[in-house]
Amino acid sequence: MELFDYMIIGTGVLLIVAGWLCYRFPNMINPYGSMSDERKALVDIEGLKRATAIILTIMGLLIITADVLHIFNVIDVEVASWLFSGSILVMIIPIIIAMKKYNGFGRDKTGEGVYGPRLEKAPKIALVILGLAMAFIAVIIAMISRPQQITVGEDSVKISGVYGREIPVADIVSVELLESLPPIKMRTNGSSTGRYSKGHFLLENGEKCMLFVRHKMPPYIEIRTSDNLYYLNGATEGETMRLFEALKEKEVWK
Numbered sequence: 001m002e003l004f005d006y007m008i009i010g011t012g013v014l015l016i017v018a019g020w021l022c023y024r025f026p027n028m029i030n031p032y033g034s035m036s037d038e039r040k041a042l043v044d045i046e047g048l049k050r051a052t053a054i055i056l057t058i059m060g061l062l063i064i065t066a067d068v069l070h071i072f073n074v075i076d077v078e079v080a081s082w083l084f085s086g087s088i089l090v091m092i093i094p095i096i097i098a099m100k101k102y103n104g105f106g107r108d109k110t111g112e113g114v115y116g117p118r119l120e121k122a123p124k125i126a127l128v129i130l131g132l133a134m135a136f137i138a139v140i141i142a143m144i145s146r147p148q149q150i151t152v153g154e155d156s157v158k159i160s161g162v163y164g165r166e167i168p169v170a171d172i173v174s175v176e177l178l179e180s181l182p183p184i185k186m187r188t189n190g191s192s193t194g195r196y197s198k199g200h201f202l203l204e205n206g207e208k209c210m211l212f213v214r215h216k217m218p219p220y221i222e223i224r225t226s227d228n229l230y231y232l233n234g235a236t237e238g239e240t241m242r243l244f245e246a247l248k249e250k251e252v253w254k
Contacts, residue, residue, distance in 0.1 A: 190211065219240055
């Protein structure tokens with residue numbers, strides 16, 4: 001597990017613990033804790049603390065589940081990050097509903113107005129926010145899931161997409177064609193699934209590198225510059241060979 005995973009799982013655990021604490025000590029729930037005794041008497045505290053505990057626990061479990069999927073390489077690190085953010089955004093709806101039902105968002109349990117009629121529209125507003133947030137997350141995931149595009153230009157090698165790079169041809173020291181990738185020790189800042197690896201990785205020999213590869217589709221191209229190491233390949237063996245030949249034609253590093 002990486003630092004990212006510990007942070008995400010830790011956040012999920014903290015949310016679950018917070019849910020238990022809110023149930024045990026309801027004065028931690030805002031704005032209930034800051035209300036006067038007269039106002040508190042109008043609140044359905046049993047319903048409020050139960051709903052708060054359930055919502056925070058579900059949120060924590062969703063976040064932990066997203067990270068477990070990432071640890072086992074079911075989803076990319078970026079997808080896990082957006083699921084993490086999305087889980088929090090999604091839970092806005094039940095939080096507002098719980099506050100409205102139990103804590104008087106607009107009305108308390110007696111039916112008396114408390115905060116004013118404007119807040120009666122809060123759930124509808126939250127639904128709009130949720131819809132926009134989910135659409136944004138869907139677009140990001142779609143962008144992340146797209147494989148990189150590699151082109152060899154006159155002066156540089158351009159790698160598009162997430163973690164994309166432009167490698168100046170003048171900086172290239174060597175180009176090699178490999179039938180297999182060197183042993184990878186860990187992912188440091190990238191994404192890796194059963195099909196693709198993109199971003200920053202650490203090799204078993206201690207070297208840092210960047211991967212832009214489709215797994216189980218040899219050969220692979222190794223590009224070494226004065227200060228970086230890259231591994232990449234195309235969508236097919238033929239495309240990889242065309243990229244390699246285009247690079248060898250430059251020969252500025254010889």
